[in-house]
Amino acid sequence: MGTTKETYERIISKLEELSDPDAIEGMANFWITPEKCYGVSIPELRKIAKDVGKDHKLSLMLWDAGYRETMILASMVDDPKQVTEGQMEKWVADFDYWEICDQCCMNLFQKTQFSRKKAIEWSSRKEEFVKRSGFVLMARMAVADKKAEDSVFEEFFPLIEKGSVDARNFVKKAVNWALRQIGKRNPELNRKAIEVSEKLAGSNVASARWIGTDALKELTSEAVQKRLIK
Numbered sequence: 001m002g003t004t005k006e007t008y009e010r011i012i013s014k015l016e017e018l019s020d021p022d023a024i025e026g027m028a029n030f031w032i033t034p035e036k037c038y039g040v041s042i043p044e045l046r047k048i049a050k051d052v053g054k055d056h057k058l059s060l061m062l063w064d065a066g067y068r069e070t071m072i073l074a075s076m077v078d079d080p081k082q083v084t085e086g087q088m089e090k091w092v093a094d095f096d097y098w099e100i101c102d103q104c105c106m107n108l109f110q111k112t113q114f115s116r117k118k119a120i121e122w123s124s125r126k127e128e129f130v131k132r133s134g135f136v137l138m139a140r141m142a143v144a145d146k147k148a149e150d151s152v153f154e155e156f157f158p159l160i161e162k163g164s165v166d167a168r169n170f171v172k173k174a175v176n177w178a179l180r181q182i183g184k185r186n187p188e189l190n191r192k193a194i195e196v197s198e199k200l201a202g203s204n205v206a207s208a209r210w211i212g213t214d215a216l217k218e219l220t221s222e223a224v225q226k227r228l229i230k
Contacts, residue, residue, distance in 0.1 A: 004058050011048060011062070015069050018044055032099045034068035042103075045069060049076035056082040063091060068100065075104040080111035088118060095129035098170050102136055109133070110140040116152060123159045128168050135163060135174035142181035153182045153189055157196050164200050164208035176211045183219040187228045194219050 002010075015038045023039035052058065052073075059078035062070040071094070088109060095101045109115060115137050123134030138156045141148060156178065163175040183193025197219060200212025218224060 004055065004061065007052060007055070007058055008061050011052070011070070011073065012065070014048060015040055015067070030099075031097060032068075033097050034071075034100070035096075036066055037068040040069045042072070045072055045076065049073055052077050054079045060087075063094075071100055072103045072107075075107040075109075078108050080108060080113075083108065083112045083114075085114055085118075088112070088114060092118075092122065092130050092133055093127075095133065098129070098132065101129045101132050101170075105133055105136040106140055110137055110144060115141055115145075116148075119156065120159065123156075123163055128170055131163070131166065132170050132174040135160070135171070135178040138178035139174070139181040142178070142185050150186070150189055153185065154192065156182060157192065160196060161200065161208075164203070164211045165205045167207040172207045172211060176214055179211065179215045180218050183215065184224055184228070190219060190224070190228055 018038065018040045020039035023041070024037050027033070027037070027039070055077050056079045059074040062074035062077070065071075091104060095104070109118065119134050119137035119141065121134070122130050122137070125131050125134070138153075138160075142153060145152075160175055160179050160182075163171065166172060166175070179193055179197060183190045183197070194216065197212045197215040200208045201216055203209050203212065
């Protein structure tokens, strides 16, 4: 495998080789607007990450390189057990578009011991993508943390209500995502999420109304109800 530095240099060479200027233009249509970018697809990045394996030191080097691809790779190759709160705070402060936020939360942050704590803390922060991260963590925990008690997610409902009045697009959509995923976890959480959705749907705040109405559609749908009964 060679040293960490050699692995890092090999990754950079591979990203340069795969670089696609047309893809960079296309990304902008989906509000993916990194400052530095090679235009490499997520499946290609997953292949590179799989080849490399877990390497905490490498991940820190990749993050500091500051390219869209190196930062996403950093979240893929890091070892969740070695991630500190300080690292999470440093990284979340660098989020400036939705994709890096979501990839980091899905690939790494949700798997750390701090996921619940940060979901709570970040959901009340002012910065758009820090706040989004809090709700993305809630959504991801609802899907991936099979052992978490219902009480964990019930604790999130008041934060979802509070966050629903934030009209910023990337916050609003993450609040909605969290509410829907929690409500699809089991019948009891579904019932409680529907109650929250109905409350929001009747709000005089436009963003809360949209979140509630949209979540209700999915949470009360035949497909979701059938799956929950099973």
